[in-house]
Amino acid sequence: MMANFPAMLSLRHLLVLSLALNVSLILRMVYEGDDQQGSNNQNMGRIIQKSRLVIPSTISANSTRKDHAGVMDKIINLDHGDPTMYERYWRQMGDKTTIIIPGWQSMSYFSDPTSICWFLEPEFSKEVVRLHNVVGNAVTQGRHVVVGTGSSQLILAALYALSSPHATEPISVVSAVPYYSSYPSMADFQKSGLYKWAGDAESFNKDGPYIELVTSPNNPDGYTRKSVVNRNQGLLIHDLAYYWPQYTPILFASDYDLTLFTVSKSTGHAGTRIGWALVKDPEVAKKMTKFIELNTIGVSKDSQLRAAKVLKAVSDSCEEEYSQGGEESFFKYSYKALEQRWKLLRVAVDSGGLFSLPKFSSAFCTFLNQESEIQPAFAWLKCEGDIEDCGSFLRGHKILTRSGEQFGASPKYVRISMLDTDEHFMQLIYRLTTIQK
Amino acid sequence: MMANFPAMLSLRHLLVLSLALNVSLILRMVYEGDDQQGSNNQNMGRIIQKSRLVIPSTISANSTRKDHAGVMDKIINLDHGDPTMYERYWRQMGDKTTIIIPGWQSMSYFSDPTSICWFLEPEFSKEVVRLHNVVGNAVTQGRHVVVGTGSSQLILAALYALSSPHATEPISVVSAVPYYSSYPSMADFQKSGLYKWAGDAESFNKDGPYIELVTSPNNPDGYTRKSVVNRNQGLLIHDLAYYWPQYTPILFASDYDLTLFTVSKSTGHAGTRIGWALVKDPEVAKKMTKFIELNTIGVSKDSQLRAAKVLKAVSDSCEEEYSQGGEESFFKYSYKALEQRWKLLRVAVDSGGLFSLPKFSSAFCTFLNQESEIQPAFAWLKCEGDIEDCGSFLRGHKILTRSGEQFGASPKYVRISMLDTDEHFMQLIYRLTTIQK
Structure with missing residues (x-):
């Protein structure tokens, strides 16, 4: 080209x-x-x-x-x-990803009542799985896809899902410095009794359960990261928004319990507000879905359909380059x-x-x-x-x-x-x- | 027809x-x-x-x-x-409200950096104001429009905006029985230290500030409602999702401090997840915008553009019926x-x-x-x-x-x-x- x-x-x-x-x-x-x-x-x-x-x-x-x-x-x-x-x-792609939505389409709250994530458009879910398989950056087998209004909503949904309503005190949320600047305010702006920002993961030494946010490649500095606390009551959220080939070499297919991605950073469609989580434990996927239900009663179908079309074009472009030398x-x-x-x-x-x-x-x-x-x-x-x-x-x-x-x-x-x-x-x-x- | x-x-x-x-x-x-x-x-x-x-x-x-x-x-x-x-x-409207979005459009997070609500699409805002003027169900003059991912997100944004981070205890949130079934869990699911569900507004007798949710026409029973506590430290959120001519006679243009509407109930586009607030106090509009920024970094542009087109078609249909006997x-x-x-x-x-x-x-x-x-x-x-x-x-x-x-x-x-x-x-x-x- x-x-x-x-x-x-x-x-x-x-x-x-x-x-x-x-x-x-x-x-x-x-x-x-x-x-x-x-x-x-x-x-x-x-x-x-x-x-x-x-x-x-x-x-x-x-x-x-x-x-x-x-x-x-x-x-x-x-x-x-x-x-x-x-x-x-x-x-340059012209009308390859143009989306046309008739006025009577996607009016219902529901997308797939049989799925744990009942507001997940099947077409979007299919393209998420396909893209990960094409790129090789995440294992999708044995995972539930949960769609969110950007990955921000999914971070909050994950904090909600991993914390316990019956705990005597809020669970600590940590991330290694330099961490994504929004994590502290996202954890604390609601003054939640479920979870609480506890700062730098490197200096965290409190006993008991905690949630560590692992951002890799890291925002802001771009380095590849692994969890740093590594104690037995740790729950991990892997924020892999930037784990795509333009930003960093793809070294392996990520295979974590709870992994987040977003179209904002993978394809550049930030205004569409679509992110997704790959979740191993169905109970965590259910709680994340419940959070999104109480927060926004689901996720825009229009945006899910658009994101599906964009992800499809990306996968197509990869397969065409390799198979046809296009x-x-x-x-x-x-x-x-x-x-x-x-x-x-x-x-x-x-x-x-x-x-x-x-x-x-x-x-x-x-x-x-x-x-x-x-x-x-x-x-x-x-x-x-x-x-x-x-x-x-x-x-x-x-x-x-x-x-x-x-x-x-x-x-x-x-x-x-x-x-x-x-x-x-x-x-x-x-x-x-x-x-x- | x-x-x-x-x-x-x-x-x-x-x-x-x-x-x-x-x-x-x-x-x-x-x-x-x-x-x-x-x-x-x-x-x-x-x-x-x-x-x-x-x-x-x-x-x-x-x-x-x-x-x-x-x-x-x-x-x-x-x-x-x-x-x-x-x-x-x-x-039946055919392609009147079909929306076509090219792949390169609306990629940015920002819609209007000059507006308090920086992710509000100007076209959507314009059609909101026009529709209220056509229907006569809400005063829009001297109001800031804040868009949300459905009115659910705006209820949470309003609770956040009306509560104080420095208060010694969470502000009480009340609504008269029978109230919308989601209010208690929306107020309490995060165990927020900012606000707390306090039940039936009719029996509320605690001193100090409170937030009353006034739903009119009421969900579930359809009756027209007014605030019931009426004490001087009361903050009101008027949820007017159903104040449209198909559900209830339009008696006057609502003229409250903070009023919520949604396309789910006005036009039936629930899957689009678009609601809006009309807010008098710019500081409250700013705090609601901040909430949505921390919660979902804005609201889907695709859905805002679609909602704008649907609201336009509704206003057009009203004006055509009256002016042209169409x-x-x-x-x-x-x-x-x-x-x-x-x-x-x-x-x-x-x-x-x-x-x-x-x-x-x-x-x-x-x-x-x-x-x-x-x-x-x-x-x-x-x-x-x-x-x-x-x-x-x-x-x-x-x-x-x-x-x-x-x-x-x-x-x-x-x-x-x-x-x-x-x-x-x-x-x-x-x-x-x-x-x-």
Whole structure:
């Protein structure tokens, strides 16, 4: 579908050379076009063209230095993990995943009264199982699928299902630092007597039952994780929202008691609000279903049908690539897009001494059938030297990020979304380079 | 769109006559066809034809006495308020409310970052305001619209928003008996320290702040309600899910602090899981939005877009009926459909002495511009005489209902859905008549 990308070294060399000459060239080229630039810029132009960083026509065409200045003043918000990067892929797919729902369809509360999860659309459930089988990232045999309004609702449903209404005190909920910033407030905002946030799993030493949230690859830092408390009364929730080939090598099919996934991060359909849990114990699946019944009386059927169609297109794209040597699969395409972004980010960060990023080792991905990189959905950026509050520092440069403090870590860290639009991502690269000039 | 229905008296007379001759005629006619019956049955056939009770072709065509017996053995589940009755109207509307969503649309978490409710689709919000203006059942000026995954989520969001995280004890949540059966478990299932179910509003006498849920028309019994505690630290949530012209005369535009509606009951799209709140205080709207953010990170955009299209079709149908003398509006159609059902139900109940129903007075409906009846979405049926457990009694006749006990009332009462399919409704009528034979 797209030309192959040149080897990593030549990209690095070219960019480092360009950056050494003039760090603002990336953006000037973007805003003023190749023909006004020298040969280095032309090379960079080609590189960026060959990468998947398409510059929005609204700013690349007919823009002037005045527009440019206006754009530079704009605040770019990379605090949330809004996965708008994926929009372009789905536009290219045309009407393959267009959904048509007649006004009289899916009016009932019920989808499948014979299933434990009575509001689960059979078509959605079927495509979930198929996709896991195609990707090889989760065992589905002997599991009950429970659908949720995003995986947030499923985290709450799991906390409800794993806690006991008869316990004398709320069960402790822990996760290792840096943990997903929403876990503490999700556990505590209702002041529930069933469960209670107890902080960093690494320092947890209370006796008795507990729930550990294991996020792998981890949000915010992208590292692969295992449970850390490992005591005999531990109950585990595996949040595998990012265990997909574009973010991390698929090493094995996950085989846990309670595992969560979501379309927001796998395909980029965040606005659809669909997540799913794979649950071993039918009693836990029943309690999670009960939670969702009391919380929202089920999950939008329209969104389940749409998600089913999107997951089907993803599985189809994988099978077609392998069986017919057809176009790139969704995951291959997304892997390459993120590969470009991570290369540009590392060059920008390495152009000075102010920032650093986590280092990852590559590994063999059983899905891509190649040595592949860890390229997380978020950059866990550290401000080096004297900058104590990295979030405030970047806010001064009109880059909104989420402070490390919200993840139980130091304010020297921030989390930056890598899944935003090309325009915002290019602005990020330009600004990180300019700051260090 | 449909022939006018004969005056109420003639319907009653015909049915009472038929029932006096043979209570099983209704169903025999349905299963065996007019041509095998006498003239009374032919009259009833015409009546049912003229009513909106279309008998599903799967059972009316080519059915035999054997099939009939099989159908009679079937359990009919009228426990839930599944609004499948409305499906036929939307089928008749053809593709007017068909929604087409391309795969790349609505991928972001955000709908309108400038709105308090940042995940509210502007198109949905616009159609909510328009429909209330067309129907005249709620003041929208000076209100913030907050969208929810059904009104259940909005009830929880409202409890969260109206309670204080700093209070020494949870705020009491009350509602007058018979109250909606889910209120107690919705308030208590999380064992929240913010709010706590405190039972019947009529007997509530604790000092200090409280939240009263006012459901009008009431679920289960259909009566119009006002708040009953009326003390100065009271916070009110008005659940007006059924304040629509098909269920009750529209007497005035509701003008409360916090009012809830849902498409499940207004248009019948329960599977879409969309409700909305009209909220006066922006701080309360903000806290409700925060709740939904922590609970499900927003509300399905697909469903909001679909609901917007359905609400638009309803408003259009109202404006076309009045301005152009066109087809019946959605509400006129639904009013007539429920009118038929309630007439059949009352005849069936009055055919013996075992059961009774609430009595209502008609009133002038400002929307329908006529004297109109209260015809609730549920029948609040009482078993008379020695039958102490009405739910068990009906279950013995393969009719599943919800016991009065779940509404804080006597087990002599049950709630029966009036919004199910024609097939199930006809079975109900037949069985209630047969039981009393």
